[in-house]
Amino acid sequence: MARFAYPLTARTAQTVALVREAGFGSACGGLGAVRRGADPYNLPRVWVRDWHGELFARRLATWFRDQASPARTAGRL
Numbered sequence: 304m305a306r307f308a309y310p311l312t313a314r315t316a317q318t319v320a321l322v323r324e325a326g327f328g329s330a331c332g333g334l335g336a337v338r339r340g341a342d343p344y345n346l347p348r349v350w351v352r353d354w355h356g357e358l359f360a361r362r363l364a365t366w367f368r369d370q371a372s373p374a375r376t377a378g379r380l
Contacts, residue, residue, distance in 0.1 A: 331337035
């Protein structure tokens with residue numbers, strides 16, 4: 304299944320419809336983490352820069368820690 308990534312600020316109702324009609328199975332748009340029940344044509348993404356391995360590992364560890372914090376997960380399924 305083909306995937307699509309909208310250019311920044313280019314995700315509109317019209318572009319979502321065009322991506323769906325073109326046969327893409329999902330698409331990434333805004334920033335954040337994917338949650339249960341997320342719209343497959345409006346999946347969030349995380350910025351990744353040209354980081355060396357150690358910095359990338361630290362950023363991932365911080366991101367996962369922040370996503371799992373009780374304040375962020377309160378009330379979720």
